[in-house]
Amino acid sequence: MLADPSRKYPRADVLSLAERNWPANTLSQAPRWCSTDLRDGNQALVNPMNREQKMRLFERLVQCGFKEIEVAFPAASNTDFTFVRELIEQKHVPEDVWIQVITQSRPDLIERTLAALQGAPRAIVHLYNATAPLFRELVFRQDKAATIALAVRGVTQIRDHCDTHSHTDWVLEYSPETFCFTEPEFALAICTEVIETWQPSDARPLILNLPATVEVNTPNVYADQIEWFVSRLPVTEHVTISVHPHNDRGTGVACAELAMLAGATRVEGCLFGNGERTGNVDLVTLALNLYTQGISPGLDFSGLRELVALVEECNGLPVHPRHPYAGELVFTAFSGSHQDAIRKGFAEQARHPDAPWRIPYLPLDPADVGCDYQAVIRVNSQSGKSGAAWLLEQNHGLQLPRRLQQHFSRRVQEATDITGKELPVAEIWALFRQEYGLTEPARLTLVDYASESGDNGLTLRAKINTNGEHISLQGHGNGLLSAMMDAINHHYGLSLDIVDYHEHTLGQASRSKAVAYLECRHGELSRHGVGIDTDSARAGLQAVINITGAALADQFPR
Known part of the structure; x- marks a missing residue:
């Protein structure tokens, strides 16, 4: 690594916002959710999902409560095109669910994309083109005027198609890619032209999606950009502000939360943060962050362990054991002091079952996401007296007196020090029975x-x-x-x-x-x-x- 990285990696531009309102705002309701697992998440996989996996995941997303699901990039492959056709022709899409497809602003790709949606009762067409100076200058060799013209031509082509296929309820989504390092004035200008061309109405809404396709700054800067944009948007009726944060700096969830404070009302992302490079914003984490603040997310993750298993199977990628809310170990305490606090918290909760949830180290009740309490406390050499006592209480109903807890914890410590490993519940119970005369036959x-x-x-x-x-x-x-x-x-x-x-x-x-x-x-x-x-x-x-x-x-x- 360089001793002075500043010449190679200059700081990203920071928007100068003299007065900002978002820091004083609080989140009070969930956004509109859009899952991009079947498109953005799928394109990031080593082995993209097959038809059966995509269908199973689509059905599970519907069960979770998603009403907007980006299902494919129909012009990218026959697999994606065929999947969209099957969803429509076989009527797999519930009446309250909108399928979304994405396309670049190119006439041939738009035509193929719209063909895939033939006969759909409801559809969101997601159009994008590169607007950031890095892409305009380096990748496409295109000036601002040509970039705007490209977006307008794409919107016009989609609008004309929608006019002649009025049996479908249409929504246009437009993304200036990548918004977070596009000049703010230019992002506003191109989106204004899109509004003028589409003419959003109650029958034809518009979604302006402002992606952090690559994170380049802190979440507060992204929030400033969102607030600056929203406050200067010439038309807000029938226009939804959506965000699509990625996680390159590890702050995708924070970007989404602060963007919502700044005026965004829709969020695109993937379950457990799948997606290109470091992934998209994690919709499960974002939703359960709201849930643990008393805000209904409108999504049902009560079978979280089963959802993890399905996503791991479909993506071919593991969910990390320490992943927020969903990881195998996130509800687990090995530390003795943590175990003691958790055990006391559960005891107090049992005395006041209708009181607000207040358990140390557990911001979420595992039962709310379909997890039992067996994994809350596990015993290894780091554990104290409360760990083994909790497990005996939960699994065998024993309420050990304090002095017995202390005595047995020393026996457990001796056993774990010898093996250097976790002591499973069955072995703890066997050790307890042997130590205190409960073996059969007894002497x-x-x-x-x-x-x-x-x-x-x-x-x-x-x-x-x-x-x-x-x-x-x-x-x-x-x-x-x-x-x-x-x-x-x-x-x-x-x-x-x-x-x-x-x-x-x-x-x-x-x-x-x-x-x-x-x-x-x-x-x-x-x-x-x-x-x-x-x-x-x-x-x-x-x-x-x-x-x-x-x-x-x-x-x-x-």
Whole structure:
């Protein structure tokens, strides 16, 4: 790289706008959406979509709610031409959906494009020609007058065709390419000539599409250009201002949002940002940005994972795991502090289910886009106590006491440090069962018990199974657990004291199982045990027995 790149890469021109209104505006409604996946996105693929893939994607775009879909460049290939004909002849286009096709301003290409639309009930014809000085001077060797004349001839040809084919509802779209580095005065002049030629009306609307075909500056500059243009446009009735941002500087979504603040009411782009070079503006991200600000986007992405799979199949390109909203890992936290915050947020949300969504690190509820909560927290060596506890709660209904969370997190840390990899839920559950006496067959299991209360407290008689042999125990205490502990200590010569005890049911049903969490101390050291049973009392007694089994197996203390 050059130490001083300024001579090779001079700064792009910045529009001087003394007063601007867009920074004070706020977004309050969604734009008109136009998907260009089947045209702009398709032309950027290594292997363009075949007919079956294009049809499947078209149908899914309709299901998502797109009312304007750019389906092809009919003059570019027989495949595109045939696809448009099939959509029309086989009546695949719903009555509220407009298909859009694109053409350069050349008579032969326009003629072929219009032929593809023969018999269409509704159609948008997207006409463009290069207006930026780089293209005028370097590529086409054409002055401004010739550039305007080229646009006017194209519009006139389309207008004459529309007049003689009035059975179709027509909309013209015109793009000065590329608007973002065309001189503002010239962009306005050529669009004014297009307006004069087309004569937009209620029956024949006009879309002026102002593309950032190649990003060359920051999004605020693009917004200034849009506001400057809109404020000086001689005719606004029946004219829609559309934008088509690309992502060369990584700011395509920001360009679209700021352009909307500046007066654009229509956005063209692709699902997940597919398109030439770095891609078009990502319509999914843009729509869900609005959604998470309480604005209905008018598009339905409730089956986002399925949509990702379809687009990946049709495009032959993966959606990045960190892609906003749609990536496999975007709802996932590995960090311990993040996991703790998310877990507390979900707990608070459960107490107030009708309250606004306020979960740390999750601006969108995964359920709104068809994702479950299984992937929200995953455990590796970076995770803390909350990660494994969350997974056990979500998958097995366990609500671990804080001290047990801390103890088990150390066991999980040891396991992940050894492998250096993520610990799946099944392995976390296996480790938990092994650690706290829930493996089968257990070393010791409660067979039966009976208790009676007297003046001196409670007497417990219990029968336990140890390796197939039944052993009878008897103990005294203030309650069942203390009496069982007394019996265990006397029979096995231990000195265990109960430090902490918690229990809860697993589920809401009356026949749900109960789980008991017990912490015992032996001198300065402690051990945790867990018991699960259909009866809460038996669950607590089994937790005592599970700690005893660990002690007798020389696993105590840890």
